[in-house]
Amino acid sequence: MPGLYVHIPFCEKKCIYCDFYSIESFRQYDSFLDALHREIAMRADVLPHDIRFHSIFFGGGTPSLLTDVQLGGVLEALRARFRFDDDAEVTVECNPGTVDAAKLRGYRAAGVNRLSFGVQSFHADDLQFLSRIHTAEEAEQAIGAAREAGIDDVNLDLMFSLPGQTTERWMHNLERARALGTTHLSCYSLTVEQGTPLARMVARGMVTMPPEESDADLYAQTMDTLAEWGFEQYEVSNFARDGHVSRHNLTYWRHEDYLGFGPSAHSTWQGRRWWNLSSLDRWLDAIASGCLPEAGGELLDRDTLRREYIYLRLRSEGIDLGDFSRRFDADLVADNRAFIDRCLSGGTLQLADGCLSLTREGMLLCDAICAGLE
Amino acid sequence: MDTTRNFCIIAHIDHGKSTLADRLLESTGTITERDLKMNQVLDDMDLEQERGITIKLHAVRMHYKHGDGVEYTLNLIDTPGHVDFSYEVSRSLNACEGALLVVDATQGIEAQTISNLYLAIEAGLEIIPVINKVDLASAEVDRVTQGIVDLIGCDPSDVIPVSAKTGVGVENIFNAIIDRVPPPTGDPEAPLQALIFDSVFDPYRGAIVYMRVMQGTIREGDEIRFFYNDKRFEVEELGIFKLQRNRTGELTAGNVGYLIAGIKTVADTNVGDTITHVKGGAEKPLPGYKEVKPMVFSGLYPTVSDDFEDLREALSKLRLNDSSIIYEPETSAALGFGFRAGFLGLLHMEIAQERLEREFDLSIITTVPNVEYFVVMKESGERLPVDNPSSMPEPGKIEHIEEPFIRAQIIVPSEYMGNIMKLCMDRRGVYLNTQYIDPTRADIHFELPLSEIIFDFYDKLKSVSRGYASFDYEFKDYRESDLVKLDILLNGEPVDALSSIVHRQKAYDWGRRLCRKLKELIPRQMFEVVIQAAIGTKVISRDVVKPLRKNVTAKCYGGDITRKRKLIEKQKEGKKRMKQVGAVEIPQEAFLAVLSMED
Numbered sequence: 001m002p003g004l005y006v007h008i009p010f011c012e013k014k015c016i017y018c019d020f021y022s023i024e025s026f027r028q029y030d031s032f033l034d035a036l037h038r039e040i041a042m043r044a045d046v047l048p049h050d051i052r053f054h055s056i057f058f059g060g061g062t063p064s065l066l067t068d069v070q071l072g073g074v075l076e077a078l079r080a081r082f083r084f085d086d087d088a089e090v091t092v093e094c095n096p097g098t099v100d101a102a103k104l105r106g107y108r109a110a111g112v113n114r115l116s117f118g119v120q121s122f123h124a125d126d127l128q129f130l131s132r133i134h135t136a137e138e139a140e141q142a143i144g145a146a147r148e149a150g151i152d153d154v155n156l157d158l159m160f161s162l163p164g165q166t167t168e169r170w171m172h173n174l175e176r177a178r179a180l181g182t183t184h185l186s187c188y189s190l191t192v193e194q195g196t197p198l199a200r201m202v203a204r205g206m207v208t209m210p211p212e213e214s215d216a217d218l219y220a221q222t223m224d225t226l227a228e229w230g231f232e233q234y235e236v237s238n239f240a241r242d243g244h245v246s247r248h249n250l251t252y253w254r255h256e257d258y259l260g261f262g263p264s265a266h267s268t269w270q271g272r273r274w275w276n277l278s279s280l281d282r283w284l285d286a287i288a289s290g291c292l293p294e295a296g297g298e299l300l301d302r303d304t305l306r307r308e309y310i311y312l313r314l315r316s317e318g319i320d321l322g323d324f325s326r327r328f329d330a331d332l333v334a335d336n337r338a339f340i341d342r343c344l345s346g347g348t349l350q351l352a353d354g355c356l357s358l359t360r361e362g363m364l365l366c367d368a369i370c371a372g373l374e
Numbered sequence: 375m376d377t378t379r380n381f382c383i384i385a386h387i388d389h390g391k392s393t394l395a396d397r398l399l400e401s402t403g404t405i406t407e408r409d410l411k412m413n414q415v416l417d418d419m420d421l422e423q424e425r426g427i428t429i430k431l432h433a434v435r436m437h438y439k440h441g442d443g444v445e446y447t448l449n450l451i452d453t454p455g456h457v458d459f460s461y462e463v464s465r466s467l468n469a470c471e472g473a474l475l476v477v478d479a480t481q482g483i484e485a486q487t488i489s490n491l492y493l494a495i496e497a498g499l500e501i502i503p504v505i506n507k508v509d510l511a512s513a514e515v516d517r518v519t520q521g522i523v524d525l526i527g528c529d530p531s532d533v534i535p536v537s538a539k540t541g542v543g544v545e546n547i548f549n550a551i552i553d554r555v556p557p558p559t560g561d562p563e564a565p566l567q568a569l570i571f572d573s574v575f576d577p578y579r580g581a582i583v584y585m586r587v588m589q590g591t592i593r594e595g596d597e598i599r600f601f602y603n604d605k606r607f608e609v610e611e612l613g614i615f616k617l618q619r620n621r622t623g624e625l626t627a628g629n630v631g632y633l634i635a636g637i638k639t640v641a642d643t644n645v646g647d648t649i650t651h652v653k654g655g656a657e658k659p660l661p662g663y664k665e666v667k668p669m670v671f672s673g674l675y676p677t678v679s680d681d682f683e684d685l686r687e688a689l690s691k692l693r694l695n696d697s698s699i700i701y702e703p704e705t706s707a708a709l710g711f712g713f714r715a716g717f718l719g720l721l722h723m724e725i726a727q728e729r730l731e732r733e734f735d736l737s738i739i740t741t742v743p744n745v746e747y748f749v750v751m752k753e754s755g756e757r758l759p760v761d762n763p764s765s766m767p768e769p770g771k772i773e774h775i776e777e778p779f780i781r782a783q784i785i786v787p788s789e790y791m792g793n794i795m796k797l798c799m800d801r802r803g804v805y806l807n808t809q810y811i812d813p814t815r816a817d818i819h820f821e822l823p824l825s826e827i828i829f830d831f832y833d834k835l836k837s838v839s840r841g842y843a844s845f846d847y848e849f850k851d852y853r854e855s856d857l858v859k860l861d862i863l864l865n866g867e868p869v870d871a872l873s874s875i876v877h878r879q880k881a882y883d884w885g886r887r888l889c890r891k892l893k894e895l896i897p898r899q900m901f902e903v904v905i906q907a908a909i910g911t912k913v914i915s916r917d918v919v920k921p922l923r924k925n926v927t928a929k930c931y932g933g934d935i936t937r938k939r940k941l942i943e944k945q946k947e948g949k950k951r952m953k954q955v956g957a958v959e960i961p962q963e964a965f966l967a968v969l970s971m972e973d
Binding site for chain 2: 005020059188189191212213215216219236237249251252253258260264265266268273275298304307308311312315342343346348363364365366367368369370371372
């Protein structure tokens with residue numbers, strides 16, 4: 001079943017490491033919301049009416065800048081044009097510095113049932129380095145507010161491998177997150193993306209990224225610790241308690257279809273992928289002139305789909321060999337016998353119940369393993 | 375014939391030979407300034423222009439009206455400027471009666487210039503010394519003039535100061551060529567003897583032979599033969615060189631020109647061979663013919679084994695153009711099917727390799743270059759040539775191994791003599807003697823194993839002399855040396871393409887450095903890679919490339935899928951450029967690791 005994504009491209013302040021599309025000017029905030037409604041209508045007109053979605057995800061940018069009324073308006077527009085499961089997962093990414101209990105109560109009333117907080121760290125100096133606008137206290141208050149508002153499904157984003165980060169400091173973050181009792185954790189290694197302020201800082205020697213060894217140590221420790229605490233790792237960076245996995249994110253990793261709205265949003269639909277114009281101005285212009293705001297697209301042929309499937313599945317739940325052979329009319333193990341054998345004996349891959357998946361060691365080497373599979 | 379002059383230019387790289395040649399062509403109206411554009415006319419291969427060296431010989435005819443009112447025909451024969459091609463130089467010198475000796479006024483005489491000068495004197499050429507770049511502030515005209523006077527024993531007034539860049543003094547060069555270089559001799563009625571000094575390949579016409587008629591006359595339709603290989607052809611076209619070929623129908627004694635005769639490959643036209651008529655031809659060839667022998671050998675393998683046939687095709691096309699390359703198929707356990715190729719020298723090898731990649735769009739792996747050894751066997755006493763370390767017989771069966779030695783000449787400011795001595799001794803050199811060209815410049819002679827100079831000797835020489843040393847060498851003889859075969863093992867498996875032959879005393883150091891360099895060049899992979907250097911079964915050095923610890927994209931959501939897929943594809947591409955030997959991926963450059971080894 002497909003998922004649906006809405007991109008809200010505004011931020012009070014861009015973070016130094018972020019390479020998602022966002023702008024710090026709110027001048028076109030109102031026209032953006034109007035155009036978003038139009039895009040939803042335009043897209044719905046060219047798609048069949050009976051499609052049922054299992055999830056909606058508001059990402060950004062900072063979607064939590066939207067008031068409950070604005071957010072409710074968008075959800076209403078979506079419900080008017082598309083069909084959703086009764087228990088569809090509706091997630092909003094929140095910057096802890098932008099929400100309070102009242103707003104979250106409003107979100108809840110509008111239908112939001114899952115929140116994802118970009119906490120990143122509970123250390124003030126880390127937050128300052130990452131140029132986050134919130135404090136550790138605000139993060140804790142926001143999570144309390146979520147609970148107060150009746151939203152129990154809460155994710156925290158945390159970041160490791162920050163420059164100079166010790167094991168102790170990282171473990172402290174994990175402990176604080178555990179103490180808050182959230183159902184889901186996303187733990188990312190800080191990655192230097194091209195074109196970000198962080199990349200420039202590294203290039204100029206102002207910041208030194210931790211070496212591969214310590215990055216690997218922190219990651220391995222994260223996997224071990226969270227497993228011990230009862231979290232299930234269902235993707236490279238994602239951990240859930242008591243089955244509270246993100247259905248929306250599984251859409252991507254299971255290689256299912258998704259529709260995206262807003263500047264820079266991507267969609268994959270029945271073998272075609274397209275991406276919207278990422279500049280807000282151009283996205284607005286396109287919609288104003290009655291055009292779908294696509295910037296480009298590609299047809300996914302079977303070979304491309306096969307490569308994506310391997311990459312996405314392997315980094316999450318593993319590759320069901322039966323499903324693979326049905327989809328691609330091919331035998332993955334036979335096609336990669338020598339390499340898979342080496343990985344199995346080297347302890348990076350495991351094969352159980354017809355499912356080929358990464359071991360804990362394999363998670364550390366996910367990309368290298370994918371690059372070795374044809 | 376009295377109004378013809380055949381001459382060449384002898385100069386060190388960067389001393390302005392090409393610029394001077396351009397200026398001569400321009401002054402005689404052979405070309406216009408527009409033709410010159412930004413490029414020098416005589417070097418027309420891309421590679422030559424990039425490397426600023428002349429690889430192939432060319433020739434061009436100019437007309438010059440002398441002060442005496444007579445129009446003279448001046449044939450300029452260009453010579454390659456690198457030591458790898460010294461035999462070709464000697465042949466083109468034999469096609470001339472005179473030589474311009476061009477010396478940079480800011481640098482002075484270099485080793486290359488001297489060895490070519492000796493070749494010119496040997497060939498009986500009239501030498502016209504020219505000091506170039508006199509317009510530069512750093513020119514030391516007096517000192518350099520004195521050096522030339524000491525070297526060739528001429529009068530200081532014979533040395534012509536010029537600036538090829540500004541054109542100053544160029545007229546004097548023409549006058550000197552006409553007045554001092556003797557016109558060619560040779561009876562046009564005598565039996566034909568024409569010297570081949572170069573040939574190029576034209577896809578439509580076949581091999582085009584560049585030659586100098588020493589005696590006799592050759593006409594279109596003549597039946598000719600080459601002395602050395604006794605091949606026979608009918609002459610289709612004869613002519614001279616302007617900027618393009620200029621058909622004349624006949625060439626007589628003293629002329630320089632080209633010949634087209636339906637010759638399929640340049641391999642049939644040996645530089646130095648003599649052309650004569652089938653009927654009524656000369657009895658003897660011209661003296662001085664030598665078969666050009668490759669000095670440096672290396673394996674050439676396609677990075678992707680499927681490209682083997684393409685590589686074969688490319689090599690055969692390359693050889694149409696450059697007959698000094700030899701090759702034969704060989705098989706490596708590590709690299710699969712490929713070729714063992716022989717080159718005149720390291721530069722020649724690099725040029726060939728680059729042309730293969732560039733002109734034929736091939737990705738190739740070149741193995742460590744080596745010289746040709748002779749192995750004398752214990753039992754049979756046989757003397758086997760070995761041009762590939764992996765075909766070296768078992769040590770127990772070897773009586774001894776012989777390696778080629780060269781005689782090197784190094785010219786260097788005397789303050790760097792100590793450094794040069796040390797470098798040559800480190801390279802197992804045998805000191806011969808030192809002469810002084812002038813009070814500040816020494817001319818040092820050494821005998822060195824060729825294997826010690828084919829890698830980085832020239833670079834080292836430049837770095838220990840701050841770029842001032844110049845170097846030239848000639849093959850001397852084969853000598854017995856205490857050599858061993860050094861193997862490289864990756865995860866316990868010997869990689870034949872990484873084997874090398876080294877002197878026993880240097881083997882430990884060599885093995886250690888090679889392991890360290892390989893450790894640097896082999897990227898971390900999913901599994902540990904153990905690198906070992908071994909002589910026979912004895913491991914003398916060991917290094918480890920630790921396995922990758924972490925290689926995973928942290929974030930992957932909707933918008934990222936296309937981009938992330940492309941990142942993985944890029945990673946796959948990178949793997950494909952590497953050679954998979956067992957479970958180890960080896961980058962191309964690792965096979966040439968010895969070339970970039972540090973001390």
